[in-house]
Amino acid sequence: MVSSDNILDLVSSMKGGSRPFAMATVVRTVAATAAKPGAKAVILADGSIEGGWIGGGCARAAVLKAAQASLEDGRPRLVSIQPMDLLKDQGLRPGDERSGIAFAKNMCPSQGTMDVFVEPFLPQPRLVVCGASPVAVALARQASGLGLALTIAAPPAELATFPGTDGSRLDTYDLAALPAGERFIVVSTQGKGDSAALKAALSVEADYVAFVGSPKKAAALRAEMAEAGMPPARLEDLRAPAGLDLGAISPEEIALSILAEIIQVRRRGQRRQLARADDSASRRLP
Known part of the structure; x- marks a missing residue:
């Protein structure tokens, strides 16, 4: 597993190859979360993480799902992973999208919020x-x-x-x-x-x-x-x-x-x- 510190080297080595992948970057956290802003991971089309780290299993499933969707349609995504109570306060449900932000439920006991930007890298046509x-x-x-x-x-x-x-x-x-x-x-x-x-x-x-x-x-x-x-x-x-x-x-x-x-x-x-x-x-x- 490649550390987040070296993730850009991994991305550079994979660009131009035949395998599609996505890079997920934590851009904002609120309250306690395992991953902090700047944490990165490279995610493959099958949902596996090639390198880096973006938090534990509570939030990771939502990021992996967003990465796979991004690789299917070629569109970057901003996913906001929030506790269910906070989503309800905004009139949102897990899976909703508003103003370009996709929302997912954080099931971690910490009940923090984490916003993650997912960028697809597709092979050249x-x-x-x-x-x-x-x-x-x-x-x-x-x-x-x-x-x-x-x-x-x-x-x-x-x-x-x-x-x-x-x-x-x-x-x-x-x-x-x-x-x-x-x-x-x-x-x-x-x-x-x-x-x-x-x-x-x-x-x-x-x-x-x-x-x-x-x-x-x-x-x-x-x-x-x-x-x-x-x-x-x-x-x-x-x-x-x-x-x-x-x-x-x-x-x-x-x-x-x-x-x-x-x-x-x-x-x-x-x-x-x-x-x-x-x-x-x-x-x-x-």
Whole structure:
């Protein structure tokens, strides 16, 4: 267990990794509480504490629950853990949320109050570019400015097409070893291994899978994948042709239209999550 004194070193070492985590910081205490302001802990998605300390079991359960919820929707939280009598005096119940503060019951004999800020740290969304076509090269070049982690997958001889490009590289279309997290996969093989790359892309969990090519080519590949036993739901998720209809012509313009579509898909998903969370919170209010 890492001490609270070294918790920032732990956070620094975990940022950029594939595991989501949350950092909980005690920001205020009233009356007697085990943890004091400034106490910190790193909490994983399964509710376990990777390092640090934020008090005993009386308050810890509420913090762990808030951390898990924060990792699900990507939103930071301020949770106020108070004795039941104090909650009642404010017309509150455990689980209520008001003015951005979530309230929980403190079951400790000390009956103190502890406010904890929970901040999620999620893995970078990952753009996976399959192939070494001019569009693939343009995608790899443009991705870095959008906060996307990049993985390039192409046969060994074609990886040299990406000189000086940051990101990880795979000399195969086997994507099973990709880090967990948001994935946006673009197949831009331009006739060189189309079937193998598309099959690999549709065989892993992804938030977005697109194929760069003509509608006729995409239809033929869909039929081929269906005949090979690819689940219909996966084929329905395939976006082809890739990208928003911007009238793009050049590889750079096509890459831009694809990245725009990825942003659209990603942000729409986040807005739906926020709307569900807000609706759930509003139903809990008295």
